[in-house]
Amino acid sequence: MAGAEWESLEQCLEKNLPLADLREVKRILYGKETRELHLPSGAFEAASKGDFELRGYGFEAAEEQQRRPRIVRVGLVQNRTPLPADTPVVKQVTALHRRIEAITEVAATCGVNIICFQEAWTMPFAFCTRERLPWTEFAESAEDGPTIRFCQELARKHDMVVVSPILERDAEHGDVLWNTAVVISNSGAILGKTRKNHIPRVGDFNESTYYMEGNLGHPVFQTQFGRIAVNICYGRHHPLNWLMYSVNGAEIIFNPSATVGALSESLWPIEARNAAIANHCFTCAINRVGEERFPNEFTSGDGKKAHRDFGYFYGSSYVAAPDGSRTPGLSRNQDGLLVTELDLNLCRQVNDIWGFKMTGRYEMYAQELAEAVKPSYSPNIVKE
Numbered sequence: 001m002a003g004a005e006w007e008s009l010e011q012c013l014e015k016n017l018p019l020a021d022l023r024e025v026k027r028i029l030y031g032k033e034t035r036e037l038h039l040p041s042g043a044f045e046a047a048s049k050g051d052f053e054l055r056g057y058g059f060e061a062a063e064e065q066q067r068r069p070r071i072v073r074v075g076l077v078q079n080r081t082p083l084p085a086d087t088p089v090v091k092q093v094t095a096l097h098r099r100i101e102a103i104t105e106v107a108a109t110c111g112v113n114i115i116c117f118q119e120a121w122t123m124p125f126a127f128c129t130r131e132r133l134p135w136t137e138f139a140e141s142a143e144d145g146p147t148i149r150f151c152q153e154l155a156r157k158h159d160m161v162v163v164s165p166i167l168e169r170d171a172e173h174g175d176v177l178w179n180t181a182v183v184i185s186n187s188g189a190i191l192g193k194t195r196k197n198h199i200p201r202v203g204d205f206n207e208s209t210y211y212m213e214g215n216l217g218h219p220v221f222q223t224q225f226g227r228i229a230v231n232i233c234y235g236r237h238h239p240l241n242w243l244m245y246s247v248n249g250a251e252i253i254f255n256p257s258a259t260v261g262a263l264s265e266s267l268w269p270i271e272a273r274n275a276a277i278a279n280h281c282f283t284c285a286i287n288r289v290g291e292e293r294f295p296n297e298f299t300s301g302d303g304k305k306a307h308r309d310f311g312y313f314y315g316s317s318y319v320a321a322p323d324g325s326r327t328p329g330l331s332r333n334q335d336g337l338l339v340t341e342l343d344l345n346l347c348r349q350v351n352d353i354w355g356f357k358m359t360g361r362y363e364m365y366a367q368e369l370a371e372a373v374k375p376s377y378s379p380n381i382v383k384e
Protein backbone atom coordinates (compact mmCIF):
# COMPACT_ATOMS: atom_id res chain seq x y z
CA MET A 1 0.00 0.00 0.00
CA ALA A 2 1.31 3.44 -0.95
CA GLY A 3 2.45 5.82 1.76
CA ALA A 4 3.45 9.46 1.50
CA GLU A 5 5.14 9.03 -1.89
CA TRP A 6 1.76 8.63 -3.66
CA GLU A 7 0.08 12.02 -3.52
CA SER A 8 -3.52 11.48 -4.56
CA LEU A 9 -5.90 9.70 -6.88
CA GLU A 10 -6.65 13.00 -8.62
CA GLN A 11 -3.01 13.72 -9.31
CA CYS A 12 -2.51 10.21 -10.71
CA LEU A 13 -5.51 10.58 -13.04
CA GLU A 14 -4.43 14.02 -14.22
CA LYS A 15 -0.93 12.77 -14.92
CA ASN A 16 -1.87 9.64 -16.80
CA LEU A 17 -5.16 10.16 -18.64
CA PRO A 18 -5.66 11.91 -21.97
CA LEU A 19 -7.84 15.01 -21.56
CA ALA A 20 -11.01 13.58 -23.14
CA ASP A 21 -10.82 10.45 -21.01
CA LEU A 22 -10.04 12.49 -17.92
CA ARG A 23 -13.21 14.55 -18.42
CA GLU A 24 -15.40 11.44 -18.60
CA VAL A 25 -13.65 9.69 -15.72
CA LYS A 26 -14.09 12.80 -13.56
CA ARG A 27 -17.75 13.08 -14.57
CA ILE A 28 -18.37 9.56 -13.31
CA LEU A 29 -16.06 9.60 -10.28
CA TYR A 30 -16.87 13.12 -9.08
CA GLY A 31 -20.19 14.10 -10.64
CA LYS A 32 -20.43 17.48 -12.27
CA GLU A 33 -17.31 19.63 -12.03
CA THR A 34 -17.00 21.81 -8.94
CA ARG A 35 -16.01 25.40 -9.61
CA GLU A 36 -12.59 26.49 -8.32
CA LEU A 37 -13.03 29.12 -5.65
CA HIS A 38 -11.11 32.36 -5.96
CA LEU A 39 -9.22 32.68 -2.66
CA PRO A 40 -6.95 35.60 -1.68
CA SER A 41 -3.35 35.27 -2.88
CA GLY A 42 -2.21 36.13 0.66
CA ALA A 43 -3.96 32.97 1.86
CA PHE A 44 -1.97 30.82 -0.58
CA GLU A 45 1.24 32.55 0.48
CA ALA A 46 0.46 31.93 4.16
CA ALA A 47 -0.41 28.28 3.44
CA SER A 48 2.80 27.73 1.54
CA LYS A 49 4.82 29.42 4.29
CA GLY A 50 2.98 27.33 6.90
CA ASP A 51 3.61 24.18 4.84
CA PHE A 52 0.02 23.16 4.24
CA GLU A 53 -2.10 22.69 1.16
CA LEU A 54 -4.93 25.15 0.48
CA ARG A 55 -7.72 24.34 -1.96
CA GLY A 56 -11.04 26.03 -2.66
CA TYR A 57 -14.14 24.82 -4.51
CA GLY A 58 -17.76 25.88 -4.86
CA PHE A 59 -21.05 24.06 -5.47
CA GLU A 60 -23.83 25.83 -7.36
CA ALA A 61 -27.59 25.73 -6.81
CA ALA A 62 -30.27 26.98 -9.19
CA GLU A 63 -31.64 30.45 -8.66
CA GLU A 64 -35.03 30.49 -6.90
CA GLN A 65 -37.75 33.15 -7.00
CA GLN A 66 -38.82 32.93 -3.37
CA ARG A 67 -35.62 32.16 -1.52
CA ARG A 68 -32.33 33.95 -1.64
CA PRO A 69 -29.21 31.75 -2.02
CA ARG A 70 -28.01 30.43 1.34
CA ILE A 71 -24.28 30.62 0.89
CA VAL A 72 -21.93 29.23 3.51
CA ARG A 73 -18.21 28.49 3.44
CA VAL A 74 -16.94 25.44 5.30
CA GLY A 75 -13.31 24.73 6.15
CA LEU A 76 -12.02 21.17 6.61
CA VAL A 77 -8.64 20.77 8.32
CA GLN A 78 -6.45 17.66 8.03
CA ASN A 79 -3.10 17.48 9.77
CA ARG A 80 -0.23 15.41 11.10
CA THR A 81 0.61 15.37 14.77
CA PRO A 82 3.58 17.78 14.84
CA LEU A 83 5.48 16.14 17.75
CA PRO A 84 6.39 12.50 18.43
CA ALA A 85 3.87 10.60 20.56
CA ASP A 86 6.34 10.24 23.45
CA THR A 87 6.67 14.03 23.93
CA PRO A 88 5.07 15.26 27.19
CA VAL A 89 1.29 15.55 26.86
CA VAL A 90 0.99 19.30 27.40
CA LYS A 91 3.71 19.99 24.82
CA GLN A 92 1.89 17.89 22.23
CA VAL A 93 -1.45 19.61 22.90
CA THR A 94 0.15 23.05 22.77
CA ALA A 95 1.89 22.27 19.48
CA LEU A 96 -1.42 21.12 18.01
CA HIS A 97 -3.17 24.27 19.26
CA ARG A 98 -0.49 26.40 17.54
CA ARG A 99 -0.81 24.43 14.30
CA ILE A 100 -4.60 24.69 14.21
CA GLU A 101 -4.50 28.35 15.18
CA ALA A 102 -2.29 29.08 12.15
CA ILE A 103 -4.51 27.12 9.75
CA THR A 104 -7.69 28.71 11.17
CA GLU A 105 -6.14 32.14 10.67
CA VAL A 106 -5.84 31.37 6.95
CA ALA A 107 -9.37 29.93 6.90
CA ALA A 108 -10.62 33.27 8.26
CA THR A 109 -8.97 35.18 5.41
CA CYS A 110 -10.77 32.78 3.01
CA GLY A 111 -14.16 33.73 4.50
CA VAL A 112 -14.80 30.38 6.21
CA ASN A 113 -17.98 30.42 8.34
CA ILE A 114 -17.78 26.91 9.83
CA ILE A 115 -14.53 25.06 10.46
CA CYS A 116 -14.16 21.41 11.48
CA PHE A 117 -11.01 19.68 12.72
CA GLN A 118 -10.15 15.97 12.53
CA GLU A 119 -11.27 13.33 15.05
CA ALA A 120 -9.51 13.59 18.46
CA TRP A 121 -7.43 16.38 16.99
CA THR A 122 -5.55 17.25 20.20
CA MET A 123 -3.73 13.91 20.44
CA PRO A 124 -1.98 11.11 18.58
CA PHE A 125 -4.44 8.33 17.71
CA ALA A 126 -3.17 6.17 20.57
CA PHE A 127 -6.23 3.93 20.98
CA CYS A 128 -4.40 1.17 19.12
CA THR A 129 -2.11 0.69 22.12
CA ARG A 130 -4.84 -0.11 24.68
CA GLU A 131 -2.54 1.48 27.29
CA ARG A 132 -4.17 3.95 29.68
CA LEU A 133 -1.39 6.37 30.59
CA PRO A 134 -0.39 8.75 29.24
CA TRP A 135 -3.12 8.68 26.59
CA THR A 136 -6.10 9.24 28.90
CA GLU A 137 -4.37 12.44 30.02
CA PHE A 138 -5.29 13.95 26.66
CA ALA A 139 -8.98 13.82 27.69
CA GLU A 140 -10.52 17.08 28.82
CA SER A 141 -13.81 18.72 29.69
CA ALA A 142 -16.13 19.51 26.77
CA GLU A 143 -17.46 22.48 28.75
CA ASP A 144 -14.37 24.28 30.03
CA GLY A 145 -11.26 22.29 29.09
CA PRO A 146 -8.25 24.16 27.65
CA THR A 147 -9.07 23.11 24.08
CA ILE A 148 -12.67 24.28 24.31
CA ARG A 149 -11.57 27.63 25.71
CA PHE A 150 -9.02 27.87 22.91
CA CYS A 151 -11.73 27.10 20.32
CA GLN A 152 -14.08 29.66 21.88
CA GLU A 153 -11.39 32.29 21.37
CA LEU A 154 -10.96 31.21 17.74
CA ALA A 155 -14.73 31.36 17.21
CA ARG A 156 -15.04 34.86 18.67
CA LYS A 157 -11.95 36.22 16.95
CA HIS A 158 -12.93 34.96 13.49
CA ASP A 159 -16.75 35.04 13.80
CA MET A 160 -16.63 31.36 12.88
CA VAL A 161 -18.51 28.27 14.06
CA VAL A 162 -15.91 25.77 15.33
CA VAL A 163 -16.47 22.00 15.40
CA SER A 164 -13.90 20.55 17.76
CA PRO A 165 -13.68 16.74 18.09
CA ILE A 166 -11.86 15.79 21.30
CA LEU A 167 -11.43 12.98 23.78
CA GLU A 168 -13.84 14.13 26.48
CA ARG A 169 -13.57 13.50 30.21
CA ASP A 170 -16.96 13.96 31.87
CA ALA A 171 -16.04 14.75 35.48
CA GLU A 172 -19.71 15.31 36.36
CA HIS A 173 -20.53 11.71 35.53
CA GLY A 174 -17.91 9.46 37.08
CA ASP A 175 -14.93 10.83 35.11
CA VAL A 176 -16.03 8.76 32.12
CA LEU A 177 -14.32 9.27 28.74
CA TRP A 178 -16.15 9.87 25.48
CA ASN A 179 -15.25 10.50 21.87
CA THR A 180 -16.99 13.84 21.47
CA ALA A 181 -17.37 16.77 19.10
CA VAL A 182 -18.09 20.15 20.67
CA VAL A 183 -19.91 22.70 18.52
CA ILE A 184 -19.05 26.30 19.32
CA SER A 185 -21.15 29.10 17.91
CA ASN A 186 -19.53 32.02 16.07
CA SER A 187 -20.46 34.09 19.15
CA GLY A 188 -18.04 31.94 21.16
CA ALA A 189 -20.84 30.27 23.14
CA ILE A 190 -20.87 26.48 23.35
CA LEU A 191 -23.88 25.33 21.33
CA GLY A 192 -23.59 21.76 22.55
CA LYS A 193 -21.84 18.45 22.09
CA THR A 194 -22.41 15.19 20.29
CA ARG A 195 -20.76 11.81 20.90
CA LYS A 196 -19.48 9.05 18.63
CA ASN A 197 -22.26 6.49 18.39
CA HIS A 198 -20.35 3.53 16.98
CA ILE A 199 -17.03 2.22 18.24
CA PRO A 200 -14.71 0.35 15.89
CA ARG A 201 -13.46 -3.08 16.77
CA VAL A 202 -11.49 -3.60 13.59
CA GLY A 203 -7.75 -3.96 13.01
CA ASP A 204 -5.78 -1.75 15.38
CA PHE A 205 -8.79 0.46 16.12
CA ASN A 206 -9.23 -0.78 19.69
CA GLU A 207 -11.21 2.22 20.84
CA SER A 208 -13.68 0.38 23.06
CA THR A 209 -10.87 0.19 25.64
CA TYR A 210 -11.27 3.94 26.17
CA TYR A 211 -14.88 5.02 25.81
CA MET A 212 -18.43 3.77 25.35
CA GLU A 213 -20.94 4.22 22.54
CA GLY A 214 -22.34 7.77 22.59
CA ASN A 215 -25.52 8.40 24.57
CA LEU A 216 -26.64 11.71 23.10
CA GLY A 217 -28.50 10.44 20.04
CA HIS A 218 -28.32 12.49 16.85
CA PRO A 219 -28.38 16.19 17.76
CA VAL A 220 -28.43 18.82 15.04
CA PHE A 221 -27.10 22.29 15.80
CA GLN A 222 -28.79 25.40 14.48
CA THR A 223 -26.02 27.86 13.64
CA GLN A 224 -26.21 31.25 12.00
CA PHE A 225 -24.94 29.56 8.83
CA GLY A 226 -27.22 26.51 8.67
CA ARG A 227 -28.09 23.32 10.52
CA ILE A 228 -25.09 21.08 11.16
CA ALA A 229 -24.40 17.67 12.66
CA VAL A 230 -21.29 15.59 13.35
CA ASN A 231 -21.05 11.89 12.52
CA ILE A 232 -17.73 10.88 14.04
CA CYS A 233 -15.47 8.55 12.01
CA TYR A 234 -16.69 4.92 12.17
CA GLY A 235 -20.29 6.18 12.15
CA ARG A 236 -19.83 6.75 8.42
CA HIS A 237 -20.14 2.98 7.82
CA HIS A 238 -23.66 3.10 9.27
CA PRO A 239 -26.22 4.48 6.80
CA LEU A 240 -28.86 4.74 9.56
CA ASN A 241 -26.56 6.96 11.60
CA TRP A 242 -26.32 9.45 8.71
CA LEU A 243 -30.07 9.10 8.20
CA MET A 244 -30.92 10.08 11.78
CA TYR A 245 -28.98 13.36 11.54
CA SER A 246 -30.85 14.06 8.34
CA VAL A 247 -34.20 13.17 9.95
CA ASN A 248 -33.39 15.84 12.55
CA GLY A 249 -32.84 18.37 9.78
CA ALA A 250 -29.06 18.46 9.20
CA GLU A 251 -28.05 20.33 6.06
CA ILE A 252 -24.32 19.72 6.53
CA ILE A 253 -22.95 16.61 8.26
CA PHE A 254 -19.27 16.65 9.21
CA ASN A 255 -17.41 13.35 9.45
CA PRO A 256 -14.17 13.95 11.36
CA SER A 257 -12.15 10.74 11.08
CA ALA A 258 -8.90 8.91 11.68
CA THR A 259 -8.45 5.99 9.33
CA VAL A 260 -5.67 4.18 7.53
CA GLY A 261 -5.18 3.10 3.93
CA ALA A 262 -4.89 -0.64 4.29
CA LEU A 263 -8.26 -0.71 6.04
CA SER A 264 -10.56 1.82 4.43
CA GLU A 265 -9.11 3.83 1.55
CA SER A 266 -11.32 2.16 -1.05
CA LEU A 267 -14.43 2.87 1.05
CA TRP A 268 -13.51 6.50 1.77
CA PRO A 269 -14.63 8.12 -1.52
CA ILE A 270 -17.93 6.26 -1.47
CA GLU A 271 -19.40 6.47 2.01
CA ALA A 272 -19.72 10.19 2.75
CA ARG A 273 -20.65 10.83 -0.87
CA ASN A 274 -23.35 8.21 -0.76
CA ALA A 275 -24.68 9.73 2.48
CA ALA A 276 -24.93 13.15 0.81
CA ILE A 277 -26.93 11.61 -2.03
CA ALA A 278 -29.20 9.46 0.15
CA ASN A 279 -29.99 12.26 2.62
CA HIS A 280 -30.15 15.32 0.35
CA CYS A 281 -27.47 17.12 2.37
CA PHE A 282 -23.80 18.11 2.21
CA THR A 283 -21.24 15.84 3.87
CA CYS A 284 -17.68 16.74 4.85
CA ALA A 285 -15.21 13.87 5.25
CA ILE A 286 -11.98 14.70 7.13
CA ASN A 287 -9.05 12.36 7.78
CA ARG A 288 -5.72 12.84 9.49
CA VAL A 289 -2.38 12.52 7.69
CA GLY A 290 0.84 10.55 8.04
CA GLU A 291 2.23 7.95 10.39
CA GLU A 292 2.22 7.95 14.18
CA ARG A 293 4.64 5.75 16.13
CA PHE A 294 4.09 4.71 19.73
CA PRO A 295 6.72 3.95 22.37
CA ASN A 296 5.61 0.35 22.98
CA GLU A 297 4.74 -2.41 20.53
CA PHE A 298 1.14 -3.63 20.41
CA THR A 299 -0.88 -6.38 18.75
CA SER A 300 -4.59 -6.60 17.95
CA GLY A 301 -5.37 -10.29 18.04
CA ASP A 302 -5.24 -10.54 14.26
CA GLY A 303 -2.10 -12.65 13.89
CA LYS A 304 0.01 -9.69 12.78
CA LYS A 305 3.46 -9.24 14.28
CA ALA A 306 3.73 -6.75 17.15
CA HIS A 307 4.22 -3.26 15.76
CA ARG A 308 4.52 0.34 16.87
CA ASP A 309 2.62 2.24 14.22
CA PHE A 310 -0.92 2.34 12.94
CA GLY A 311 -0.20 2.38 9.22
CA TYR A 312 -0.73 5.32 6.92
CA PHE A 313 -3.39 7.97 7.62
CA TYR A 314 -4.20 9.01 4.06
CA GLY A 315 -5.78 12.48 4.41
CA SER A 316 -7.91 12.89 1.23
CA SER A 317 -10.52 15.08 2.94
CA TYR A 318 -13.40 16.12 0.67
CA VAL A 319 -16.91 17.59 0.53
CA ALA A 320 -19.86 15.90 -1.21
CA ALA A 321 -23.07 17.59 -2.31
CA PRO A 322 -26.66 16.33 -2.36
CA ASP A 323 -26.57 16.04 -6.16
CA GLY A 324 -23.76 13.47 -5.85
CA SER A 325 -20.99 15.78 -7.04
CA ARG A 326 -17.93 16.15 -4.85
CA THR A 327 -14.76 18.16 -4.58
CA PRO A 328 -11.42 16.60 -5.35
CA GLY A 329 -9.72 15.39 -2.18
CA LEU A 330 -6.89 17.10 -0.36
CA SER A 331 -3.60 15.27 -0.74
CA ARG A 332 -2.72 11.99 1.00
CA ASN A 333 0.50 13.32 2.40
CA GLN A 334 0.23 16.94 3.49
CA ASP A 335 -1.54 19.00 6.10
CA GLY A 336 -4.33 20.88 4.40
CA LEU A 337 -7.27 23.25 4.48
CA LEU A 338 -10.17 22.63 2.11
CA VAL A 339 -12.44 25.65 1.73
CA THR A 340 -15.77 24.89 0.08
CA GLU A 341 -18.62 27.23 -0.69
CA LEU A 342 -22.06 25.64 -0.46
CA ASP A 343 -25.47 26.97 -1.39
CA LEU A 344 -27.72 25.17 1.10
CA ASN A 345 -30.69 25.70 -1.23
CA LEU A 346 -29.31 22.73 -3.17
CA CYS A 347 -30.54 20.35 -0.42
CA ARG A 348 -34.21 21.11 -1.00
CA GLN A 349 -33.76 21.41 -4.76
CA VAL A 350 -32.34 17.88 -5.02
CA ASN A 351 -34.98 16.61 -2.58
CA ASP A 352 -37.66 18.00 -4.93
CA ILE A 353 -36.07 16.22 -7.91
CA TRP A 354 -35.24 12.81 -6.45
CA GLY A 355 -37.68 12.76 -3.53
CA PHE A 356 -35.88 10.28 -1.29
CA LYS A 357 -37.43 11.87 1.80
CA MET A 358 -40.85 11.56 0.22
CA THR A 359 -40.42 8.02 -1.09
CA GLY A 360 -38.54 6.61 1.94
CA ARG A 361 -40.80 4.12 3.76
CA TYR A 362 -39.71 5.17 7.24
CA GLU A 363 -42.80 3.91 9.02
CA MET A 364 -42.41 0.48 7.44
CA TYR A 365 -38.68 0.34 8.28
CA ALA A 366 -39.40 1.52 11.84
CA GLN A 367 -42.01 -1.19 12.36
CA GLU A 368 -39.87 -3.93 10.86
CA LEU A 369 -36.76 -2.84 12.76
CA ALA A 370 -38.72 -2.66 16.01
CA GLU A 371 -39.63 -6.32 15.44
CA ALA A 372 -36.15 -7.35 14.24
CA VAL A 373 -34.42 -6.22 17.44
CA LYS A 374 -36.64 -8.40 19.64
CA PRO A 375 -34.95 -11.59 20.88
CA SER A 376 -37.99 -13.55 19.66
CA TYR A 377 -37.65 -12.26 16.08
CA SER A 378 -37.53 -14.73 13.27
CA PRO A 379 -36.25 -13.32 9.92
CA ASN A 380 -38.84 -13.02 7.16
CA ILE A 381 -37.45 -15.61 4.76
CA VAL A 382 -39.90 -17.16 2.37
CA LYS A 383 -39.08 -20.81 1.65
CA GLU A 384 -40.44 -23.29 -0.80
Ligand SMILES: NC(=O)NCCC(=O)O
Nearest residue numbers: 200205233234258259264
Ligand atom coordinates in the same frame (compact mmCIF):
# COMPACT_ATOMS: atom_id res chain seq x y z
N1 LIG B 1 -11.44 6.31 14.22
C1 LIG B 1 -12.17 5.31 13.75
O1 LIG B 1 -13.31 5.11 14.15
N2 LIG B 1 -11.57 4.51 12.84
C2 LIG B 1 -12.10 3.27 12.46
C3 LIG B 1 -11.67 2.85 11.13
C4 LIG B 1 -12.55 3.34 10.05
O2 LIG B 1 -13.72 3.61 10.29
O3 LIG B 1 -12.07 3.42 8.92
